Amino acid sequence: MSLADRLTQLKQEIPKDVVLVAVSKTKPAALVQEAYDAGQRVFGENKVQELVDKWEVLPKDIEWHLIGHLQTNKVKFIAPFVSLIHSVDSFKLLQEINKQGEKNNRIIPCLLQFHIAQEETKFGFSFEEVEELLQNKEFIEMNHVSITGLMGMASFVENQEQIQDEFRNLHNYFAIIKSNYFKYNPDFKVISMGMSGDYKLAIDEGSTMIRVGSSLFGSR
Numbered sequence: 001m002s003l004a005d006r007l008t009q010l011k012q013e014i015p016k017d018v019v020l021v022a023v024s025k026t027k028p029a030a031l032v033q034e035a036y037d038a039g040q041r042v043f044g045e046n047k048v049q050e051l052v053d054k055w056e057v058l059p060k061d062i063e064w065h066l067i068g069h070l071q072t073n074k075v076k077f078i079a080p081f082v083s084l085i086h087s088v089d090s091f092k093l094l095q096e097i098n099k100q101g102e103k104n105n106r107i108i109p110c111l112l113q114f115h116i117a118q119e120e121t122k123f124g125f126s127f128e129e130v131e132e133l134l135q136n137k138e139f140i141e142m143n144h145v146s147i148t149g150l151m152g153m154a155s156f157v158e159n160q161e162q163i164q165d166e167f168r169n170l171h172n173y174f175a176i177i178k179s180n181y182f183k184y185n186p187d188f189k190v191i192s193m194g195m196s197g198d199y200k201l202a203i204d205e206g207s208t209m210i211r212v213g214s215s216l217f218g219s220r
């Protein structure tokens, strides 16, 4: 099956209001162009250098999402053009994104990454840490970031019930945070969860944005 066919099939499989982020990390720009020609406009990368390299050579109406861990000293390279940063996992990082947003005269959309997996290695906040952040006076006064939702990665396990529980937790956090901090803010609406192996489960648990790489572009 061609990439265009796989895209069409995936789009048909998921609800219309679920955003598909095509994760093109490690794949050449030519393959991104092929997906673009088939109509895909939203792409995700996990490394800053690769994101910048592809942004430079590919059509400028692509929405580029940074989905991987972001180091503070690299924010400046993507701040001029990035459409959404999924992986905000510290207050320090958010401060830097706000600073670079100001320099570029824009408001940078961000998701707060939650640690929902059992695994130690995944980055992300706990619920308590997010509450602390959202109540922080300095955060409230940040004018160049916009928190548009939450992101999480489930454990890399076979156990479907565990994955389902982790997605359900993220959805519950979203509901609580929405009602406590963003009730009248329509921009806070994204739950980014689900990858090639678990996007169906994620959608069943309320995902509004899935990040799919290998099942579109092939294994890495």
Ligand SMILES: *Cc1c(COP(=O)(O)O)cnc(C)c1O
Residues within 6 Å of the ligand: 023, 025, 046, 067, 068, 153, 194, 195, 196, 197, 211, 212, 213, 214, 215
């Ligand atoms: C690589 C990656 C994905 C896509 O993973 P696939 O299993 O290839 O679909 C999604 N989210 C993040 C954060 C990633 O790093």
